[in-house]
Amino acid sequence: MFGRPYDWDWVTVSSSGTELAAADRNGDAMTREAKLARTLVELADTLVDDFDVVELLTRLADRCVEVLDVEAAGIMLAAPDGQLRVMASSSEAMRVLELFEVQAQEGPCLDCHRTGEPVVNQDLATVNGRWPRFAPEALAAGFRSVHALPMRLRGSVIGALNLFRGGPGEMGPADIEVAQAFADVATIAILQHRAALEAHVINDQLAHALNSRVVIEQAKGMVAERLDLDMERSFTVLRNHARSHNLRLVDVAESVIGGTLGASELERASGDR
């Protein structure tokens, strides 16, 4: 909405930009509910021209660590070829571990993305053979329990949100719901952004194609007049010239309109007369 990076100091601003009230810089004065609400608003408020997927997801990861009972968070998104890519991590240790997951093709995020279902409360010390390469790496990095929530809109799973904790205890259902809500909002923002980009491209292509057609129709008229042909024959003349000279039809049309390609040359080239 404001076209600038979010202000993460929890300063409340009015729509005119003046500061209304400042919360504690550490965020302690804000209730958890207020933080959650603010996070959801900030995540949703991404329909701006300078939408940056990496920035959005980095802030999502940081927010998860701040408001949920987890030590580290990370997000992976699927590339067009289906392979997961690490997009954002709340710490370097987390990033290394997520890269390891992708390389080993094994881990909670991968399972979650593949099934589209949440992976919750997996105690790495007791997973019993699940993730035989990932589990020891994560334990060595100081993480004990892992969770992954799908980034999903109806049938489309675009990635997953990884949450790692140091202790073995379970993440409560309220926290899991909140984490899923964060993931959902980010998913919608990303999908809408992709759709918007595509819309721009297609619209531009349509406008460009129409412009080309206008030139071609103008050239048809000009050739029809000069060679005393109907529109269909005129089109054939233009098309034959394009083919025999290995040119694009629109370029031939431009030459006719611009006066660099004369009727007599077309007449000579035409096999239809």
Add this chain to the structure above:
Amino acid sequence: MTGGDRRLRLLSRLQGGGDLDTQRLCDVCAEATGATGAGIMLMSGDVPRGSVCTTDAVSTLIEQLQYELGEGPCVDAYQQDRPVAEPDLAQPAIARWLGFTGPVVDAGVRAVFGFPLQVGAVRLGALNLYNDKPGPLTDDQHADALVMADIAAQALLLLQANAPPGTVAAELETNADFQFVVHQASGMVAAQLEVSVGQALIRLRAHAFGNDRTLTDVARDVVDRRLRFDAQSGEKDPAP
């Protein structure tokens, strides 16, 4: 009814007729909103490019005039990014569209409504509705029109998405009138008068205005060789 219900109801009207085609899209726009007629105008760079579809001859006239004059409910809706309504065209509260209003009222139009076609920030054109009796759209009709405009915008993009590169999608062209006859006539007149196509178009417009005819009709006469523009003696009909 909820927005989702409304959208589902309108989408189900569209289906069941085989592949989506623009004529059906237009017809449903009119049926769903109860309008006498409907049309979809394509626009880019603030300028009308032509009509994708219309349900009847009056809607065709409405679109042709907006193309020719660059003014009207669709043009305003597109440029202002919001629905535009004139519920009493014969006695409008606001005096506007001075060139457009006379001919369409003569053709029986008493109310017109324009709804922009947008997908996010992308602007494609506008949906045009008209009624042969004065009066505003009901809240329900207005809400249906908004949803149909949204559906139509996405449908246009979807149809164009599958077109071979550099071409207008065949599905978009089938029922459309992108005023190619005007461009053909411009080419012919440019050759007749030895002027640029831009100047030829100006001459065509001047002839249409001076003879109280639409640009499209004049262009059609030129292409059908009922009307020539002669450098020496001005416009003339070549055959008695």
